Amino acid sequence: MYKPISLFIAFRYLWNVRLPTFKKIITILSVIGISISTASLIIIISMMNGSEENFKKNILSFTPHLIITNESQYIKKSDFPKKILKLNNIEKISDFIRKEVIVKSKSNITTAEIIGIDSTNYYNVNNYNIKNILHVLQPGYCNIIIGDQLAKKLNVYIGDKIKLILLSYKNIFFSKKNLNPQIFKIISIFSTHNEVDYYQILMNKEDSLNFLNYSKNYITGWRVWLKNPFFLDVFQIKKIADKFVLLDWKTQKSELFKAIKIEKYIMLFLFLLILLVAILNIFIILNIYILDKKNDVAILKTQGLSFWKTMLIFIIFGSGTAIIGNMLGTMISITLILQNNFLKFFINIFFDDIDMKIVLIPSQVFLINFMFTLFAIFATFYSSWKTIQFKPAKILDNE
Structure with a gap:
């Protein structure tokens, strides 16, 4: 018997060669969506860090604090x-x-x-x-x-x-x-x-x-x-x-300082939107899988699988998608930032003669990944809790 059983079943639901093509596409798209969200957020925040560094160097080096x-x-x-x-x-x-x-x-x-x-x-x-x-x-x-x-x-x-x-x-x-x-x-x-x-x-x-x-x-x-x-x-x-x-x-450069503060608030709002989209994506996919696998869940319950282990299957499944997407998005963003010539070339397509500095701060990358993973786990709780409400006798009545 495979142990731990919850982890084994969750990974089987997440990916295996016998999964229908439609389910594979859904899983891949959800991972790609979270990867793009994570990568874009890390790159945007790194560009904001670069803007602050330029502000300190070009403005605050001459203007007394x-x-x-x-x-x-x-x-x-x-x-x-x-x-x-x-x-x-x-x-x-x-x-x-x-x-x-x-x-x-x-x-x-x-x-x-x-x-x-x-x-x-x-x-x-x-x-x-x-x-x-x-x-x-x-x-x-x-x-x-x-x-x-x-x-x-x-x-x-x-x-x-x-x-x-x-x-x-x-x-x-x-x-x-x-x-x-x-x-x-x-x-x-x-x-x-x-x-x-x-x-x-x-x-x-x-x-x-x-x-x-x-x-x-x-x-x-x-x-x-x-x-x-x-x-x-x-x-x-x-x-x-x-x-x-x-x-x-701040008084001497009040307009510029206000613009920086507004930019930060906009980035925070963007972060919340990206996080909300990623959580809704996980929530919807998890509910689809639960409805599709309710017969399997009922059978597992009749075989003696406990309530918390049943919930753990779908918590691992939902958070696993987020973790894989975060890791992939983080690797993509770090690669693009380290090879920033591509990003500068892409920026210069839309804005001419802009020397954009990009500063990557590891603590921010860790915080973004931690927040995404934490909220992804919370997003799985409601859907996973629904699984323990299933009545095996009612679901398997016509089987």
Whole structure:
């Protein structure tokens, strides 16, 4: 006798060479459906992970995760709230100089943002891809580095000079007292393929202090870089620095952050739909098999098969389809992600010039498979419970 009997019978129902062609097709289609659902979900979530990585690299590498300042954006260095250093999510803190200015060249005029840098800003300035940037921007020479898109707008090149005009907001009228024009020389142009290329101007911190007429040991504020910017708790920091103004990256990039959140909610909704379709598929197939095999179930009961072993047959049968489909879908998705040239080629058919990064996280793959298998087992309980309601004498009455 085959043992365990429930497992043997379940596998016989799941697949054997004597199964009718129609039943084989149903089983194959159910496995394929779950495989496609699992593979598509893993690939979509991996693409979302890649989007988040690109967001962190291209946006959050230049945008401070948190800015600590006051209402006037003019603060003394010694006023720094040191208790913030005790927070676990803090990676780097540096003071900074920042101010919006009017930029005038021979052919055009626009607004921009000056950033004063020195050795304390080393964590951030590396992202501009300029060698020896701190050595190039020596204090006292009035040299600047601007973004390539800003240079195109102003129609200027390396070696050209532009005029920076500081506009005071204390008076809404333009007058010579409010303007502080100064000539600066462009010694380099950076290109980050980021939005900062359109408006940022880098200069030495001492030059920026002189240009802005800042007193010694006064700054605009502090830039805070986090280990994980998506887990920024502004309210926790606000308790520590309640006398300061906090500007987090979510506020500065609110529209983009909302778009990412909406995308996540859509993906969650899609996951629930895919899961629901897979569960309904298993539920329908299992009910068809139970109705088809009710005579066999009745005979097994008359032979002394217990209620829970009868249920176990169809639980194994239903969950076996899900497990096989999950394994197959997982292998397909991992293969496609590792050989991502095919996925990129397929994406570029519909969207031109998109460099989509795909990041596979093993814990997410495990969670998807676990959730599919768990809900598939739950989906078999009702149908399997119906089998123990069969009355063998009634079913076999006309046999």
